[in-house]
Amino acid sequence: METARGALSRPPAALFSSRSLLITVLRLIALALIDAFAIWFVTRLVNDGEYLLAIFAAVITVAINVAFLFEGMYPYRWFAPGLTLLILMIIYPTIFTLYVAFTNYKDGNLLTRVQAEDVLLSRTFLPEDAKTYSWTAFRSLEDPNRWALWLIPTDGEGEALFAEPGQATPLSEIDLGENTLDEDGIPTGLPGWERVPFAKTIAILDSVLAKTEFGEEDEKFMLNPKNPTKQAGRFERKYTLNDDGTLYDNETGVTYKAIRGTYTPVDGPYKNAQGQVTDAEGQPLPVIRPGYYVPIGLDNFKRLIESDKIRGPFIRVFLWTFAHAFFTVFITFWFGLFLALLLNVRFTPGRAVLRTLLLVPYAMPAFISVLVWKGLLNEQLGVINKFLTSLPFIDTGPRWTSSALWVKVAILLIQLWLGFPYMMLITTGALQSLPGDIYEAARVDGANAFQQFRHLTLPMLLVAVGPLLIASFAFNFNNFTIVELFNKGGPPISPDQPAGHSDILITYTYELAFGSGRGADYGFASTITLVIFLIVALITVFNFRFTRSWEEISENV
Amino acid sequence: MKKHLALLLVIALVLGALPAMTSAQETPTLLIWADETRAAVIEELGVAFEEEYGVDLVVQQLGFGDIRDQLRIAGPAGEGPDIIIGAHDWVGELVTNGLLAPIDLGERVEEFAPVAITAFSWEGELYGVPYAVENVGFFYNTELVPTPPATWDEVVEVSKALMEEGKAKYGFIRQEGDPYHFYPIQTAFGGYIFGLTEEGDYNAQDVGVDNEGSIAALKWLQGLLKDGLIPSGLDGGAAEALFQDGEAAMYITGPWNIQRFLDAGVPFDIAPIPAGPGGPGRPFIGAQAFMISAFSQNPLLAQAFLTEWVASEETQLALYEKGNRAPALLSAQAKVEDPYLAALAVAAEAGQPMPGIPAMSAVWSAWTDAITLAMQNPDADAAELAAKAAETIRAAAAAE
Numbered sequence: 028m029e030t031a032r033g034a035l036s037r038p039p040a041a042l043f044s045s046r047s048l049l050i051t052v053l054r055l056i057a058l059a060l061i062d063a064f065a066i067w068f069v070t071r072l073v074n075d076g077e078y079l080l081a082i083f084a085a086v087i088t089v090a091i092n093v094a095f096l097f098e099g100m101y102p103y104r105w106f107a108p109g110l111t112l113l114i115l116m117i118i119y120p121t122i123f124t125l126y127v128a129f130t131n132y133k134d135g136n137l138l139t140r141v142q143a144e145d146v147l148l149s150r151t152f153l154p155e156d157a158k159t160y161s162w163t164a165f166r167s168l169e170d171p172n173r174w175a176l177w178l179i180p181t182d183g184e185g186e187a188l189f190a191e192p193g194q195a196t197p198l199s200e201i202d203l204g205e206n207t208l209d210e211d212g213i214p215t216g217l218p219g220w221e222r223v224p225f226a227k228t229i230a231i232l233d234s235v236l237a238k239t240e241f242g243e244e245d246e247k248f249m250l251n252p253k254n255p256t257k258q259a260g261r262f263e264r265k266y267t268l269n270d271d272g273t274l275y276d277n278e279t280g281v282t283y284k285a286i287r288g289t290y291t292p293v294d295g296p297y298k299n300a301q302g303q304v305t306d307a308e309g310q311p312l313p314v315i316r317p318g319y320y321v322p323i324g325l326d327n328f329k330r331l332i333e334s335d336k337i338r339g340p341f342i343r344v345f346l347w348t349f350a351h352a353f354f355t356v357f358i359t360f361w362f363g364l365f366l367a368l369l370l371n372v373r374f375t376p377g378r379a380v381l382r383t384l385l386l387v388p389y390a391m392p393a394f395i396s397v398l399v400w401k402g403l404l405n406e407q408l409g410v411i412n413k414f415l416t417s418l419p420f421i422d423t424g425p426r427w428t429s430s431a432l433w434v435k436v437a438i439l440l441i442q443l444w445l446g447f448p449y450m451m452l453i454t455t456g457a458l459q460s461l462p463g464d465i466y467e468a469a470r471v472d473g474a475n476a477f478q479q480f481r482h483l484t485l486p487m488l489l490v491a492v493g494p495l496l497i498a499s500f501a502f503n504f505n506n507f508t509i510v511e512l513f514n515k516g517g518p519p520i521s522p523d524q525p526a527g528h529s530d531i532l533i534t535y536t537y538e539l540a541f542g543s544g545r546g547a548d549y550g551f552a553s554t555i556t557l558v559i560f561l562i563v564a565l566i567t568v569f570n571f572r573f574t575r576s577w578e579e580i581s582e583n584v
Numbered sequence: 585m586k587k588h589l590a591l592l593l594v595i596a597l598v599l600g601a602l603p604a605m606t607s608a609q610e611t612p613t614l615l616i617w618a619d620e621t622r623a624a625v626i627e628e629l630g631v632a633f634e635e636e637y638g639v640d641l642v643v644q645q646l647g648f649g650d651i652r653d654q655l656r657i658a659g660p661a662g663e664g665p666d667i668i669i670g671a672h673d674w675v676g677e678l679v680t681n682g683l684l685a686p687i688d689l690g691e692r693v694e695e696f697a698p699v700a701i702t703a704f705s706w707e708g709e710l711y712g713v714p715y716a717v718e719n720v721g722f723f724y725n726t727e728l729v730p731t732p733p734a735t736w737d738e739v740v741e742v743s744k745a746l747m748e749e750g751k752a753k754y755g756f757i758r759q760e761g762d763p764y765h766f767y768p769i770q771t772a773f774g775g776y777i778f779g780l781t782e783e784g785d786y787n788a789q790d791v792g793v794d795n796e797g798s799i800a801a802l803k804w805l806q807g808l809l810k811d812g813l814i815p816s817g818l819d820g821g822a823a824e825a826l827f828q829d830g831e832a833a834m835y836i837t838g839p840w841n842i843q844r845f846l847d848a849g850v851p852f853d854i855a856p857i858p859a860g861p862g863g864p865g866r867p868f869i870g871a872q873a874f875m876i877s878a879f880s881q882n883p884l885l886a887q888a889f890l891t892e893w894v895a896s897e898e899t900q901l902a903l904y905e906k907g908n909r910a911p912a913l914l915s916a917q918a919k920v921e922d923p924y925l926a927a928l929a930v931a932a933e934a935g936q937p938m939p940g941i942p943a944m945s946a947v948w949s950a951w952t953d954a955i956t957l958a959m960q961n962p963d964a965d966a967a968e969l970a971a972k973a974a975e976t977i978r979a980a981a982a983a984e
Contacts, residue, residue, distance in 0.1 A: 146879075254687070258688070405819075429816070
C-alpha cells in the first residue's frame with residue numbers, strides 16, 4: 028500500500044525538472060489551445076443564448092485544466108477525453124431532454140430568445156414618405172476605407188444625391204470637376220473619388236457597404252437588405268426592443284409582448300370592443316413569428332394526461348409496445364431454443380454447417396432484412412400474397428400493411444426472423460455448459476426426456492440466459508428500425524389521432540417530434556421520452572434484482 | 585509559486601491564441617445546400633459567378649428533404665448554409681420558425697411565372713427566387729388508350745373495357761393516401777382543401793375536405809375498389825412499376841417520372857386531368873426555389889447571388905436540363921421545347937398553387953390518414969373519415 032501511494036504522487040517539483048521541461052511546455056501549449064477553443068466556443072454559445080450548453084462546456088474546460096495542472100489529479104488526465112465525450116454526448120443531451128420536456132420547444136417557438144430577437148431586430152421597412160434609389164458605389168482616393176453612394180431616385184422624380192458618411196449632397200450642389208454624367212445619370216468620377224464598377228461591389232456588400240451609414244445623422248441611407256444590388260433608401264429598423272422586453276413596431280405603432288415566447292400584440296393605435304389590437308380596418312392583428320421557447324411547467328405532462336386525442340392513442344401505443352416486446356422475446360426464445368436443442372443432438376449430420384447458415388439472418392443488417400420483408404409482404408405485388416391467392420381455397424391474402432391485426436402479425440414475423448439466431452446462439456452456449464453428470468443421475472432415477480428438459484435443462488438454462496431475455500425485452504421496447512421501416516407505424520387509427528396501429532412508443536415519439544407531416548413538437552416528444560426512460564429504467568432495476576436472485580439460486584443448485 | 589507560474593503561462597498562451605482564431609477572411613464565402621441534381625449545376629455554372637464577383641461558393645450536397653430538417657438545427661446554431669434550395673411547401677414552416685430571410689425582386693418579379701411567385705410568398709413577403717415549376721398530369725399509355733378520356737366517367741368506362749378485354753391488368757390506378765395526388769380527383773368532384781380569401785390567398789379557416797365534393801370523390805374511389813377496378817394497397821413505387829410495365833393504362837404523376845417511363849420504353853402521353861361533376865380536375869402547382877437563411881453571415885451577398893445568378897436564363901435552363909422540370913423564369917420557359925413539359929403546362933392551366941400555410945402539415949397527416957383508411961376499407965364511412973380529418977385540420981388552423 029505504502030509503496031503504491033508513493034509511486035502515484037510524484038513530488039510536485041518534478042513539474043519543472045529539466046528532464047520533463049519540454050514535455051511540460053508542450054502540454055501547457057496544448058492546454059492553452061484547448062482553452063482558447065473553449066473560450067471562443069463558450070462565447071459563441073452565450074451569444075446564441077445556449078446557456079445550458081455554455082455552462083457544461085465551461086465546467087468541462089475548467090475540469091480539464093484542473094486535471095492537467097494539478098499533479099494530484101494525474102489519473103484524470105487519461106479519463107479526460109472519454110469523460111468529456113461522455114458528458115457532451117450522453118449526460119448533456121439527457122439533461123437537455125429533461126429540460127425540453129418542460130418547455131414549449133416546437134414549431135414557431137424553435138429559437139432561443141437571443142436568436143428570435145436577432146431575427147426580428149434585423150427586419151427593416153421603408154417609411155411611407157421615403158423613396159428608393161438605385162445606387163453606384165464610389166471610393167475615396169485618399170482613404171480607401173471611405174465609401175459613398177451615388178443615389179438616383181427609382182421613380183425618376185427628384186434630384187440624384189451623393190451620400191457619403193455624415194453628409195448627403197444633391198446633384199445641383201456638386202462640383203463634377205472634369206467628369207461628366209453618363210447616360211444613366213451617374214458621374215464617371217468625382218474629385219477625390221473613384222467610381223467602383225458594380226462587379227467589384229458584390230464581394231464587399233456585407234463587409235463594407237452594409238456596415239456603412241451614408242448621409243446625415245437623421246437621414247441615413249442604407250442598401251435594401253431584401254434587394255441590395257438594385258435598391259438603397261432610408262430604410263429603418265422595423266422593431267425596437269424596449270427595456271422591458273416588449274417589441275415596438277416602428278411602422279405600425281403596435282407593441283408586442285412575448286407571451287409564452289410568442290410575440291403577441293398588446294397595445295396599438297387601433298383596438299376593437301373586446302380590447303384586441305387591430306389594424307386600421309378592424310381586423311385583429313396576428314402574433315409575429317418567430318417566437319422563442321420558454322419553460323411552461325407541467326403543461327406537456329398535463330396534455331399527455333388530459334387530452335383525449337393524445338391519451339387515447341398513447342394507452343393503445345403503450346400496450347402494443349409491451350405486447351410487441353414481450354411476444355418478440357417469447358417467440359424468438361422458444362424457436363431459438365428449439366433449434367438449439369435440435370442442433371445439440373450430437374448425431375445430427377452437418378450440424379456445424381446448419382448452425383452457421385441459421386446465423387445468417389442475425390448477421391445481415393436488420394434494416395436490409397426489413398426492407399426485403401416489406402417487399403415480400405406487399406399486399407398486391409408481394410410474393411407471399413401472390414402465392415397465397417394462387418392457392419384454390421384463398422381469395423385474398425392477409426392485409427399485411429392495412430389491417431390493424433395483420434400488421435402486428437407481420438411485425439412479429441419479421442422479429443422472429445431477425446431474432447431467433449441470437450436466441451439460438453445464447454441457448455446453444457448455455458446448453459453446452461450444462462454438466463452431463465446430472466443427466467446421468469436423472470436417467471438413473473427414470474426421468475424421461477421431457478422431464479429432463481422441464482426440470483433440469485430449462486431451470487439451469489434460464490439462470491444463464493434470463494438476464495439476456497430481459498435485456499432483449501428492453502431492447503425491443505425501443506426497436507425503432509423495424510416498426511418505422513416496415514410500415515411507418517401504419518395503418519392509421521383514425522384521421523383525428525396522431526398514431527398508427529403498429530406504432531410503438533419510440534416511433535410515436537419520433538412522429539411527434541420530427542414527423543415532417545405533423546409539425547414538430549420537441550417539448551411534447553421529450554415528455555413522452557421521459558416516460559419511456561422511466562419504464563426502461565424500471566425494467567433495468569428489475570433486471571439487476573432478478574439477476575441477483577438467479578445467482579443465489581444457481582449457487583444453491 | 586511554480587503552480588501560479590504555470591497558470592500564468594496558460595493564460596498568456598490563451599490570450600496569444602485568441603486573435604489568431606478571430607482573424608477576418610478576405611474573400612467572402614457563400615455556403616449553399618443543394619440536392620444531388622442541383623449541386624452539380626451550381627458547381628459547374630457557379631464558377632462564372634465566383635470569377636466575376638470575386639467570391640467563393642461552397643456547395644454541400646444533402647438529400648432534398650434533409651435540407652429542410654437540417655436547416656432547423658444548423659441554421660440557428662450558426663452552422664447552417666447561406667442559401668438552400670427547396671420546395672415551396674416548406675415556406676410556411678420555415679418562415680414561422682424564423683429561418684428564412686425575405687427577398688424583394690422589385691420589378692423583376694414579373695419575369696417569373698406568377699404561380700411560382702405566389703407559391704413562395706408568405707404574408708406579403710417573397711422568400712425564394714424560383715427556378716422550377718411542376719405539377720401532375722394525366723399520364724396514359726397511348727397503345728392501350730388511343731384518345732385520353734375527358735371525364736372521370738369515361739376513365740371508368742375505358743378501365744372496364746381494357747380489363748374485360750384482358751388488354752391490361754388495370755385501367756386507371758392511383759397510389760394510396762397522399763392528398764397531393766388525390767387533389768385533382770377531389771377538385772373534379774367539387775371538393776377542395778382550403779378555400780380562398782377575397783385577395784386570392786388560401787384561407788386556413790375555410791376547410792373543404794368534408795364538403796360534399798370531397799366526400800363524393802372518396803366514395804367514387806371506394807366504388808372503384810369495390811368493383812375491383814383499382815387495386816388497394818398500392819404505394820408510389822408499385823403504381824409506377826405497373827404503369828411502366830404496361831400493366832396499368834392510366835396514372836396521375838408528375839415530370840419526375842418522365843425520364844423513367846421513357847427509359848422503360850412504355851408509349852405514353854400526358855393529358856389534362858379529366859373533369860368531373862365539379863368541373864376540371866385541378867392539380868397542385870408546386871415550385872422550387874433558392875432561399876436565404878435568416879442566419880446567413882453574408883445576407884446581402886446571398887441576395888446578390890439569387891438576383892444575379894439564379895434569376896438568369898442560362899442558370900434556369902441548365903437546372904431544367906438536369907432536373908427535367910419547367911423553368912420558373914418565363915424567358916427560359918419559352919426556350920424549352922419539350923412536348924411532355926408542354927402537355928403538363930396545359931394540365932397546369934386548371935391548376936392551383938399548393939398551399940404553404942402551416943395548417944397544411946395537418947392536411948399531410950390527417951387528410952392522408954382519411955384517404956388511406958377510405959381506400960383500405962371500401963366499406964368505411966367516407967363522410968365520417970372526412971369529418972374527422974376536417975376537425976383535426978380546423979384545430980390546427982385555429983392554433984396558428
